[in-house]
Amino acid sequence: MTKIVFSGLLALLASSALPAQAQGASCTQWIDTLPVDINAPGHYCLRNSIDTGLAGGAFNINASGVTLDCRGRGVRHVDADNDAFGIVAGGFGPVTDVTVRNCKLIGFATGIVFSPGSERVQIVNNDIVRARYDGISLWGRDSKIIGNRILEGRAATGLDYARNITVSAFQPGTPSTGNVISNNLVSGGADNGRIWGIRVDFSNGAVVHGNEIVGLRPNAGGFAVAIQIDGSDAQVSNNVMSGGEGTQFGIAGAPALCTRNIALGMTSAGFASCVRSVNDIEQP
Template sequence: MKFALALAVLTAVGYSRDASAEINNCINITSVPATITTQGVYCLKQHVTTNLASGNAINVMVNNVTIDCNEFKLGNLASGSATQAIGIRAEGRNNLTVRNCGVRGFRTGVMLTNGQYRVEDSRFDFNTQTGLHVTGDGSAIRRNEIIETGESTVAGVTEFHGILAAGDMDIIDNNITGVVATSGGTRHAYGIRTTGMDSGVLRNNRVRNLVSTGLLGNRRGIWNQDGGHNTIEGNTVIMSGDLLIGDAGIRCGGGLILSGISRNNTILGTGVLNSALALINCTSVSGDYVNPL
């Protein structure tokens, strides 16, 4: 009984501690779906839960918006693994910030595309395909926790991401734990995946517990799919077991050489025979450490 009570208290603290950032001077979102059409500061002053099979819980249709959840939860767990809903959505917006949010149980926790965004100090857990998806030059993803992502049962889903990003941006000090592909076919698990990144910075991120499925399924810790001139510094990627063909610890970019510099990264658990796959297309400047165990 004491353990259950302690667990309940810890859970409550995890989503509602220090709920003061914007709790007084903001427009409270009390229920979802909600559409934001006026610029300003929006917030949660309580947990908000829903059961969306599709659509967006919060849809931002205007620039110059801050959403501060004050450590409260936007939850959709009741929808199950077949949900196609998105927690917070925006397309083509500028000066949009999402912070201090707990977003869980959506196909994608937050999807902000083709604009300029900040996502910071938030937690994304038990989302079924992608924790956080951001595209747009000049954006920033920083100090977030992305936990236990994956196992969507939507037909045709083959790729699962902690963070999915595109454009020249900063991805700094994020913790990705547990990206698990749905069993039953060839499916891939990415900690952080970027496309079209040229002159990006990925610094001090942690990636662990990636699970792919099928003989050709891949695990990729930090995968810069294309682009170059990136700075990859101080990240930690922990793989479990040998890296197979297609797996990777860190890939700096799309070119054969000089796609980006790597400095002070740690890649563990690559396997004795496959340690060369720990760093791909990287110019190692100093301090990178690869351990096969």
């Protein structure tokens, strides 16, 4: 069972030994300095890793039809108490058909955020390390968050919560639909009274599949939730949730279907809250 829980961590270590994906041939615009405003469609690539002390957003995507590919390069914020964003999309209005992939964002307050009204977004194969507010936050529909790693989340000064992956409404007051959160690793969030691994908030029909949420460590008196579902018709399947210190909940909310999920060492696995629970496994 331990082998199953830590397979994502082993995969992460193995992937770090591989060269960055060789996709430079398809790049139409190269990024050499930050911050950068992306105001037109195109395929934008980060040439080299960068250390920065900037305020605001490092990458600001203000156009639809954009692919941002960091090619495995990293951007590290050198101020541990910053309020900066790694990637902000739709800050001046909704964006559609945007892909963000292969970026390593280290030490930003928020890793990746897509603003209300976003559609057909793909957030794929990114590493978000030591975020202090949100790792990935999406306001949008018909979008995919796949194969990302959210690691070592920490509490910002004055806050008592942390969210690693959050899918919210399409717009305030309008639920989102058609979102997929799949094959992500969330590991090591600490120093918060309330920690969410994956939170689906006012989003209907979400698919939460094949994720690993391990090592969330709330403060004394707080709690951690591996997967929170606030929306109808969600399907939660094949996820591995491993508890640790403090009060730990597996699934919270009422997904329409929970199947083949594994909960290890949780205060409560939460399978009883699912409308249907099929072949879910709880181990002490």
